[in-house]
Amino acid sequence: MAIVTFAVLPRGKLRCSECAAVVNAADVQVTSMSREEGETNPDDESATFSTTCPSCSRAGVLTLGYGPAASEEDLDALSALGESAQALRAKARRGP
């Protein structure tokens, strides 16, 4: 079974690959997040979120860029993910 992914649309909207619902990033539940630091290329920074579609309840994955090369759509979605993303980011920074 193909993994569910979320396509990033303008103004903080996401589209589920499973049910094709267009949802607000703010309504998507984030269960975990990992960051890619782009050690060799600082333009390469991205964050991968484990998410749950609010429409079909399937688990999925959302990858957003947030470095200097991030698109406007990515940044809109990232800010729409809001406090949960911020909290996860802070947790990831604490590290071992």
Ligand SMILES: [Zn+2]
């Ligand atoms: Zn869905």
